[in-house]
Amino acid sequence: MNDTPTSSSSGQAPPANTEARLPGSAMITGSARRVREALGRVIVGQDQAIDLAMVTLLAGGHALIEGVPGVGKTLLVKALASAVAGEFQRIQFTPDLMPADITGTSVFDLRAQEFRLVRGPIFTNFLLADEINRAPAKTQSALLEAMQERQVTIDRQSCALPSVFVVFATQNPIEHQGTYPLPEAQKDRFLVKIRMGYPDAQEEKELAMRVAAGEAPERRLAEDLRVPVLQPGELEQLRAATSQVRISEAICSYIVNVARQTRQHASVWVGAGPRATLALLSASRALAALEERDFVIPEDVKTLAVPVLEHRIVLRPEFEMEGVEIREVINAVLEAVEVPR
Numbered sequence: 001m002n003d004t005p006t007s008s009s010s011g012q013a014p015p016a017n018t019e020a021r022l023p024g025s026a027m028i029t030g031s032a033r034r035v036r037e038a039l040g041r042v043i044v045g046q047d048q049a050i051d052l053a054m055v056t057l058l059a060g061g062h063a064l065i066e067g068v069p070g071v072g073k074t075l076l077v078k079a080l081a082s083a084v085a086g087e088f089q090r091i092q093f094t095p096d097l098m099p100a101d102i103t104g105t106s107v108f109d110l111r112a113q114e115f116r117l118v119r120g121p122i123f124t125n126f127l128l129a130d131e132i133n134r135a136p137a138k139t140q141s142a143l144l145e146a147m148q149e150r151q152v153t154i155d156r157q158s159c160a161l162p163s164v165f166v167v168f169a170t171q172n173p174i175e176h177q178g179t180y181p182l183p184e185a186q187k188d189r190f191l192v193k194i195r196m197g198y199p200d201a202q203e204e205k206e207l208a209m210r211v212a213a214g215e216a217p218e219r220r221l222a223e224d225l226r227v228p229v230l231q232p233g234e235l236e237q238l239r240a241a242t243s244q245v246r247i248s249e250a251i252c253s254y255i256v257n258v259a260r261q262t263r264q265h266a267s268v269w270v271g272a273g274p275r276a277t278l279a280l281l282s283a284s285r286a287l288a289a290l291e292e293r294d295f296v297i298p299e300d301v302k303t304l305a306v307p308v309l310e311h312r313i314v315l316r317p318e319f320e321m322e323g324v325e326i327r328e329v330i331n332a333v334l335e336a337v338e339v340p341r
Contacts, residue, residue: 031229031230031234031238032054032058032238032289032290034229034230035054035080035083035084035229035230036050036051036054036290038079038083038224038225038229039053039076039079039080039083041220041224042075042079042217042220042221042224042225043072043075043076043079043217044072044199044203044204044206044207044210044217045199045200045203045204045206045207046071046072046076046196046199049065049072049076049194049195049196050076051287051290052192052194052307053076053077053080053168053194054080054286054290055191055192055283055286055287055290055304056166056168056191056192056194056283056286057080057084057166057235057286058238058239058242058286058289058290059191059239059242059279059282059283059285059286060166060239060282061166061190061191061192061279061282061283062147062166062167062168062169062189062190062191063166063167063168063169063190063191063192063193063194064132064169064170064171064187064190064192064193064194064311065077065168065169065170065171065193065194065196066170066171066172066173066193066194066195066196067170067172067173067195067196067197068172068173068174068198069172071196071197071198071199072196072217073168073170073196074090074128074130074170075217075218075221076168076196077126077128077168078128078221079221079225080126081125081126082221082225082228083225083228083229083230084228084229084230084234084235085228085230085231085232086124086125086126086164086166086235087124087125087126087162088124088125088126088128089121089122089124089126089127089128090121090127090128090130091121091122091127091128091129091130092130092131093129093130093131093132093133093134093135093139094134094135095134095135095136095180097134097135097136097139098138098139099138099139099141099142100120100154101120101139102120102121102122102139102142102143103120103122103142103146103152103153103154104117104118104119104120104122104123104152104154104159105117105118105120105154105155106118106154106155115155117154117157117159119159122143122146122152122161123159123161123162124162124165125162125164125165125166126166126168127165127166127167127168128168128169128170129143129167129168129169129170130170131170131171131172131179132169132170132171132182133171133179133180133181133182134179134180135180136180137180137183140180140182140183140186143167143186144185144186144189146161146165146167147167147186147189147190148189150165163236164235164236167190169190184270184312184314187311187312188273188275188276188312190311191279191282191283191308192279192283192304192307192308193307193308193310193311194307195307241289242285242286242289243282243285244294245285245286245288245289245293245294245295245296246294246295246296247281247284247285247295247296248295248296248340250340251284251296251297251298251301251340252281253340254298254301254337254338254339254340255277255280255281255284255301256277257337257338258280258301258305258309258333258334258337259271259272259273259274259276259277259280259309261333261336261337262309262313262329262330262333265329265332265333266319267315267316267319267324267329268313268314268315268316268329269314269315269316269317270313270314271313272309272312272313273312275312276308276309276312279308280301280304280305280308280309283304283307283308284296284300284301284304287300287303287304288300298339298340302334305330305333305334306327306330306331309326309330310326310327310330313326313329313330315329
């Protein structure tokens with residue numbers, strides 16, 4: 001992603017005193033760079049996916065990862081959890097998976113003669129929901145509560161999840177047999193949609209050479225991230241600093257106009273809602289922090305428009321049958337909306 005500093009046409013002027021940066025901005029810059037470098041040593045050819053995963057992390061959201069098998073979806077989440085000293089759990093979603101299998105249940109302790117709560121794998125920092133669209137609606141609704149409310153209900157008892165709780169849900173874009181399409185309400189809870197495609201020829205060769213030399217990605221993960229890049233508690237400090245990244249009224253209006261324009265496009269049946277507007281705002285702040293700026297520019301919004309809005313828009317059937325892609329619609333909207341000067 002772009003590391004170019006802002007210009008006078010960015011929608012917000014640079015600070016008059018370049019030394020008077022936002023409190024915590026240096027911490028964000030240094031920490032983000034170290035995490036990026038650590039993930040880059042483990043994962044080959046997925047730089048954009050790494051950046052979007054870090055945007056998700058700093059913004060405090062969740063991500064939907066889409067890609068064919070073998071491109072490193074699980075490895076990305078495991079590496080990110082290791083880099084920030086987070087607990088990682090993976091759930092393989094299947095058609096027979098029940099809500100209690102992920103949230104936990106109450107069991108009767110014969111010795112104590114009382115019920116005690118056995119917590120499920122959802123009580124973690126990084127949850128990989130593998131092939132989420134294979135789970136039935138009841139199980140998906142349990143996950144939806146956790147994503148939105150940061151809590152789960154077990155036997156009518158509400159249990160809070162850890163303060164750092166991030167869901168990375170994967171789905172295969174090709175295989176649809178035996179799957180349950182995610183409801184629009186659940187897709188709207190994901191901050192971004194990360195597409196992980198095939199690496200290019202040079203990157204795939206580099207991966208092959210690493211494996212031939214005995215440096216498989218899993219080994220790199222175990223060795224390079226044996227010591228976390230961030231210590232416990234630092235991530236919450238980074239999130240607090242990210243929330244202070246400045247965003248001008250002109251940029252806010254630009255984000256609102258982009259979201260509203262998706263609802264008026266001729267090929268769109270369901271456009272981006274207000275939650276999408278807020279998601280684009282918070283994600284743009286996180287990207288600005290990653291790009292070593294303490295203010296948002298229009299290019300941040302443009303870069304994130306497709307990852308944030310794509311999974312929230314539903315095309316009209318006739319346009320979908322004609323092969324129109326949501327990405328094309330979003331790019332057309334960006335062309336139509338005036339960029340702040």
